[in-house]
Amino acid sequence: MGILIQVAAAAAYAAAAWAHWPAPARPQIPPYAVWLVPVALALHATGLVFAIATPDGLDLSLTNAVSLVALLCVLVTWASGFLRTLPGSAAVVLPVAAVAALASALIDAPHRFPYAGEPWAALHIAIALCAYAFLLVAAVTALLMTGLEKRLHRGLPARGDGTPPLLTLERYLFRLIGAGFLLLTATLATGALFSEEVFGKPFKLTHKSLLSLLAWLTFGALLLGRWRFGWRGRKARNLIVAGSALLVLAYLGYKFVLEVVLGR
Numbered sequence: 001m002g003i004l005i006q007v008a009a010a011a012a013y014a015a016a017a018w019a020h021w022p023a024p025a026r027p028q029i030p031p032y033a034v035w036l037v038p039v040a041l042a043l044h045a046t047g048l049v050f051a052i053a054t055p056d057g058l059d060l061s062l063t064n065a066v067s068l069v070a071l072l073c074v075l076v077t078w079a080s081g082f083l084r085t086l087p088g089s090a091a092v093v094l095p096v097a098a099v100a101a102l103a104s105a106l107i108d109a110p111h112r113f114p115y116a117g118e119p120w121a122a123l124h125i126a127i128a129l130c131a132y133a134f135l136l137v138a139a140v141t142a143l144l145m146t147g148l149e150k151r152l153h154r155g156l157p158a159r160g161d162g163t164p165p166l167l168t169l170e171r172y173l174f175r176l177i178g179a180g181f182l183l184l185t186a187t188l189a190t191g192a193l194f195s196e197e198v199f200g201k202p203f204k205l206t207h208k209s210l211l212s213l214l215a216w217l218t219f220g221a222l223l224l225g226r227w228r229f230g231w232r233g234r235k236a237r238n239l240i241v242a243g244s245a246l247l248v249l250a251y252l253g254y255k256f257v258l259e260v261v262l263g264r
Contacts, residue, residue, distance in 0.1 A: 002050025005043050006067075006105035012040035013074075013098035020083060020090035029084070037078050037094075044071045044101050051104055060125070061111040062255045067104035069252070070097040072133030073140075080172065082137070085164055088144045093137070111255075124190040131187050132247055134180030135219070139244035141173050142237035149233075170232060174223075177240065181219045184247075188216060211250035218243035 019033035048071065051064050074097045082089045145166060164172075191209070222239040225231035231239075 002047050003105045005050065006047035006101045009040050009043035009047055010098040010101040010105070012036055012043055013094045013101065016040055017090055017094035017098065020094065037074065037083065040094075040097070041071065041075055041078070044074075044097065047101065047105065054110070056110075057112045059110045059112060061109050062252070063100075063104045063107045063109065065129075065255055066252060067100040068129055069132055069136070070100035072129055073097070073137050076133050076137045076176075077140075080137070080176070082141065082172075086141065086144055086169065088147065089140060092140050092144075121194055124187065124194045127183055127190055128187040128251070131180050131183035132251060134176050134183060135215075135240075135244050135247055138173055138176040138180060139241050141169070141176065142240040145169055145173070146234065146237055170236075173240075174226060177219060177223065181216075181223060184212075184216050184219065188212065206254075208250050208254040211246050211254075215243045215246035215250060218246060 016033060016036035019030050019036060044067070048064065048068055052059050052068070070093070074093050077083050077089055077093050083093075148169075149166060191212075218239055222231065222236060222243065225239075226236065
Protein backbone atom coordinates (compact mmCIF):
# COMPACT_ATOMS: atom_id res chain seq x y z
CA MET A 1 0.00 0.00 0.00
CA GLY A 2 2.73 2.45 0.99
CA ILE A 3 4.69 1.71 -2.19
CA LEU A 4 1.70 2.51 -4.42
CA ILE A 5 1.09 5.77 -2.54
CA GLN A 6 4.72 6.86 -2.97
CA VAL A 7 4.63 6.02 -6.68
CA ALA A 8 1.47 8.14 -6.97
CA ALA A 9 3.27 10.94 -5.11
CA ALA A 10 6.16 10.75 -7.57
CA ALA A 11 3.72 10.97 -10.49
CA ALA A 12 2.02 14.01 -8.91
CA TYR A 13 5.39 15.70 -8.39
CA ALA A 14 6.34 15.03 -12.02
CA ALA A 15 3.03 16.47 -13.24
CA ALA A 16 3.49 19.53 -11.01
CA ALA A 17 7.05 20.03 -12.33
CA TRP A 18 5.77 19.91 -15.92
CA ALA A 19 2.94 22.34 -15.11
CA HIS A 20 5.36 24.83 -13.51
CA TRP A 21 7.97 24.51 -16.27
CA PRO A 22 8.19 27.79 -18.24
CA ALA A 23 7.38 27.37 -21.93
CA PRO A 24 6.58 29.87 -24.71
CA ALA A 25 3.42 27.92 -25.55
CA ARG A 26 2.32 28.03 -21.90
CA PRO A 27 3.30 31.41 -20.40
CA GLN A 28 1.01 31.01 -17.37
CA ILE A 29 0.91 28.18 -14.85
CA PRO A 30 -2.25 26.12 -15.52
CA PRO A 31 -4.99 26.50 -12.86
CA TYR A 32 -4.92 22.80 -11.98
CA ALA A 33 -1.24 23.12 -11.01
CA VAL A 34 -2.33 24.84 -7.80
CA TRP A 35 -3.65 21.51 -6.51
CA LEU A 36 -0.90 19.22 -7.77
CA VAL A 37 1.73 20.17 -5.18
CA PRO A 38 -0.47 19.81 -2.06
CA VAL A 39 -1.84 16.53 -3.42
CA ALA A 40 1.72 15.30 -4.01
CA LEU A 41 2.74 16.41 -0.51
CA ALA A 42 -0.21 14.62 1.09
CA LEU A 43 0.51 11.40 -0.84
CA HIS A 44 4.23 11.63 -0.10
CA ALA A 45 3.66 12.16 3.64
CA THR A 46 1.20 9.26 3.81
CA GLY A 47 3.56 6.95 1.96
CA LEU A 48 6.45 7.89 4.25
CA VAL A 49 4.38 7.06 7.32
CA PHE A 50 4.03 3.52 5.98
CA ALA A 51 7.73 3.39 5.04
CA ILE A 52 9.17 4.75 8.32
CA ALA A 53 6.73 3.57 11.01
CA THR A 54 7.11 -0.18 10.52
CA PRO A 55 6.06 -2.98 12.94
CA ASP A 56 9.78 -3.64 13.59
CA GLY A 57 10.49 -0.03 14.59
CA LEU A 58 11.42 3.24 12.89
CA ASP A 59 13.09 2.69 9.53
CA LEU A 60 15.37 5.70 8.95
CA SER A 61 17.26 4.28 5.99
CA LEU A 62 19.16 6.57 3.64
CA THR A 63 16.38 6.50 1.04
CA ASN A 64 13.69 7.26 3.63
CA ALA A 65 15.80 10.08 5.07
CA VAL A 66 16.39 11.62 1.63
CA SER A 67 12.69 11.26 0.81
CA LEU A 68 11.67 12.97 4.06
CA VAL A 69 14.10 15.86 3.55
CA ALA A 70 12.85 16.25 -0.04
CA LEU A 71 9.24 16.36 1.19
CA LEU A 72 10.10 19.08 3.73
CA CYS A 73 11.98 21.07 1.08
CA VAL A 74 8.93 21.02 -1.21
CA LEU A 75 6.73 22.01 1.73
CA VAL A 76 8.94 25.00 2.61
CA THR A 77 9.23 26.09 -1.04
CA TRP A 78 5.48 25.76 -1.61
CA ALA A 79 4.47 27.46 1.66
CA SER A 80 6.89 30.36 1.06
CA GLY A 81 5.41 31.01 -2.40
CA PHE A 82 8.74 30.43 -4.15
CA LEU A 83 7.24 27.80 -6.46
CA ARG A 84 5.10 30.53 -7.97
CA THR A 85 7.39 33.56 -7.80
CA LEU A 86 10.94 32.22 -8.19
CA PRO A 87 11.68 30.84 -11.66
CA GLY A 88 13.47 27.54 -11.57
CA SER A 89 12.61 26.53 -8.00
CA ALA A 90 9.94 24.09 -9.18
CA ALA A 91 12.34 22.66 -11.75
CA VAL A 92 14.78 21.82 -8.92
CA VAL A 93 12.76 20.69 -5.90
CA LEU A 94 9.85 18.88 -7.59
CA PRO A 95 11.85 16.44 -9.77
CA VAL A 96 14.19 15.74 -6.84
CA ALA A 97 11.18 14.97 -4.64
CA ALA A 98 9.73 12.69 -7.35
CA VAL A 99 12.97 10.70 -7.58
CA ALA A 100 13.29 10.58 -3.76
CA ALA A 101 9.73 9.28 -3.36
CA LEU A 102 10.35 6.59 -5.99
CA ALA A 103 13.66 5.58 -4.41
CA SER A 104 12.03 5.23 -1.01
CA ALA A 105 9.29 3.09 -2.55
CA LEU A 106 11.46 0.82 -4.70
CA ILE A 107 14.70 0.41 -2.72
CA ASP A 108 14.26 -1.90 0.25
CA ALA A 109 17.27 -1.38 2.52
CA PRO A 110 15.88 -0.99 6.05
CA HIS A 111 17.94 0.71 8.74
CA ARG A 112 16.28 0.59 12.17
CA PHE A 113 16.80 3.56 14.47
CA PRO A 114 18.11 2.00 17.70
CA TYR A 115 17.21 4.90 20.03
CA ALA A 116 13.55 5.40 19.14
CA GLY A 117 12.53 4.98 22.76
CA GLU A 118 14.82 7.73 24.07
CA PRO A 119 12.89 10.91 25.05
CA TRP A 120 15.12 13.34 23.13
CA ALA A 121 15.62 11.21 20.02
CA ALA A 122 12.40 11.95 18.12
CA LEU A 123 12.53 15.66 18.95
CA HIS A 124 16.16 15.90 17.88
CA ILE A 125 15.51 14.20 14.53
CA ALA A 126 12.36 16.22 13.80
CA ILE A 127 14.08 19.56 14.47
CA ALA A 128 17.18 18.51 12.52
CA LEU A 129 15.18 17.55 9.42
CA CYS A 130 13.27 20.85 9.52
CA ALA A 131 16.54 22.77 9.85
CA TYR A 132 18.00 20.92 6.85
CA ALA A 133 14.90 21.67 4.80
CA PHE A 134 14.97 25.42 5.51
CA LEU A 135 18.69 25.71 4.82
CA LEU A 136 18.65 23.53 1.69
CA VAL A 137 15.79 25.60 0.25
CA ALA A 138 17.88 28.67 1.07
CA ALA A 139 20.80 27.17 -0.86
CA VAL A 140 18.60 26.45 -3.90
CA THR A 141 17.24 30.00 -3.69
CA ALA A 142 20.77 31.42 -3.50
CA LEU A 143 21.84 29.49 -6.61
CA LEU A 144 18.75 30.60 -8.55
CA MET A 145 19.35 34.21 -7.48
CA THR A 146 22.90 33.94 -8.83
CA GLY A 147 21.45 32.85 -12.17
CA LEU A 148 18.95 35.74 -12.15
CA GLU A 149 21.71 38.20 -11.33
CA LYS A 150 23.82 36.97 -14.26
CA ARG A 151 20.84 37.35 -16.62
CA LEU A 152 20.26 40.91 -15.43
CA HIS A 153 23.94 41.78 -15.87
CA ARG A 154 23.72 40.54 -19.46
CA GLY A 155 20.66 42.71 -20.02
CA LEU A 156 18.28 39.77 -20.23
CA PRO A 157 14.87 39.81 -18.49
CA ALA A 158 14.20 37.52 -15.56
CA ARG A 159 12.16 34.44 -16.45
CA GLY A 160 8.61 34.80 -15.21
CA ASP A 161 6.47 37.93 -15.01
CA GLY A 162 5.94 37.68 -11.27
CA THR A 163 9.59 37.41 -10.25
CA PRO A 164 10.26 39.73 -7.28
CA PRO A 165 13.26 42.10 -7.36
CA LEU A 166 16.57 40.61 -6.20
CA LEU A 167 16.57 42.73 -3.03
CA THR A 168 13.13 41.39 -2.10
CA LEU A 169 14.28 37.83 -2.76
CA GLU A 170 17.35 38.46 -0.64
CA ARG A 171 15.20 39.57 2.30
CA TYR A 172 13.14 36.39 1.96
CA LEU A 173 16.37 34.41 1.70
CA PHE A 174 17.73 35.74 4.99
CA ARG A 175 14.43 35.03 6.70
CA LEU A 176 14.87 31.41 5.65
CA ILE A 177 18.45 31.48 6.91
CA GLY A 178 17.37 32.99 10.23
CA ALA A 179 14.68 30.35 10.76
CA GLY A 180 17.03 27.57 9.67
CA PHE A 181 19.80 28.81 11.96
CA LEU A 182 17.46 28.83 14.97
CA LEU A 183 16.35 25.28 14.12
CA LEU A 184 19.97 24.20 13.64
CA THR A 185 20.86 25.68 17.04
CA ALA A 186 17.99 23.72 18.58
CA THR A 187 19.24 20.63 16.73
CA LEU A 188 22.68 20.91 18.33
CA ALA A 189 21.13 21.57 21.75
CA THR A 190 18.77 18.57 21.63
CA GLY A 191 21.62 16.49 20.18
CA ALA A 192 23.74 17.37 23.21
CA LEU A 193 20.92 16.35 25.55
CA PHE A 194 20.40 13.12 23.60
CA SER A 195 24.15 12.36 23.70
CA GLU A 196 24.27 13.06 27.45
CA GLU A 197 21.37 10.67 28.01
CA VAL A 198 22.68 7.84 25.83
CA PHE A 199 26.48 8.15 26.00
CA GLY A 200 26.94 10.02 29.28
CA LYS A 201 28.58 13.08 27.70
CA PRO A 202 27.02 16.05 25.86
CA PHE A 203 29.33 15.96 22.85
CA LYS A 204 30.57 12.86 21.07
CA LEU A 205 33.16 13.75 18.45
CA THR A 206 32.10 12.22 15.15
CA HIS A 207 32.27 13.35 11.54
CA LYS A 208 28.54 14.11 11.76
CA SER A 209 28.79 16.31 14.87
CA LEU A 210 31.91 18.09 13.61
CA LEU A 211 30.39 18.91 10.20
CA SER A 212 27.15 20.05 11.84
CA LEU A 213 29.10 22.37 14.13
CA LEU A 214 31.05 23.77 11.17
CA ALA A 215 27.76 24.40 9.33
CA TRP A 216 26.37 26.17 12.42
CA LEU A 217 29.48 28.38 12.61
CA THR A 218 29.21 29.16 8.89
CA PHE A 219 25.59 30.28 9.10
CA GLY A 220 26.27 32.13 12.36
CA ALA A 221 29.15 34.02 10.73
CA LEU A 222 26.90 34.82 7.76
CA LEU A 223 24.14 36.27 9.94
CA LEU A 224 26.67 38.22 12.03
CA GLY A 225 28.30 39.56 8.87
CA ARG A 226 24.90 40.52 7.48
CA TRP A 227 23.98 42.38 10.69
CA ARG A 228 27.36 43.98 11.37
CA PHE A 229 28.84 44.56 7.92
CA GLY A 230 25.84 44.31 5.59
CA TRP A 231 27.08 41.23 3.75
CA ARG A 232 24.97 40.47 0.72
CA GLY A 233 25.20 39.38 -2.89
CA ARG A 234 27.65 36.74 -4.04
CA LYS A 235 29.66 36.62 -0.81
CA ALA A 236 26.55 35.83 1.24
CA ARG A 237 25.24 33.31 -1.28
CA ASN A 238 28.58 31.47 -1.38
CA LEU A 239 28.49 31.08 2.40
CA ILE A 240 24.90 29.80 2.21
CA VAL A 241 25.86 27.13 -0.32
CA ALA A 242 28.97 26.19 1.69
CA GLY A 243 27.01 25.85 4.93
CA SER A 244 24.30 23.78 3.23
CA ALA A 245 26.92 21.50 1.66
CA LEU A 246 28.37 20.87 5.13
CA LEU A 247 24.88 19.90 6.37
CA VAL A 248 24.36 17.49 3.47
CA LEU A 249 27.70 15.86 4.25
CA ALA A 250 26.92 15.83 7.99
CA TYR A 251 23.69 13.88 7.73
CA LEU A 252 23.00 12.36 4.31
CA GLY A 253 26.68 11.92 3.45
CA TYR A 254 27.33 10.32 6.84
CA LYS A 255 24.39 7.94 6.36
CA PHE A 256 25.61 7.07 2.86
CA VAL A 257 29.03 6.10 4.16
CA LEU A 258 27.59 4.06 7.03
CA GLU A 259 24.84 2.26 5.13
CA VAL A 260 26.20 1.96 1.58
CA VAL A 261 29.99 2.03 1.92
CA LEU A 262 30.40 0.31 5.30
CA GLY A 263 27.12 -1.64 5.25
CA ARG A 264 26.21 -0.90 8.87
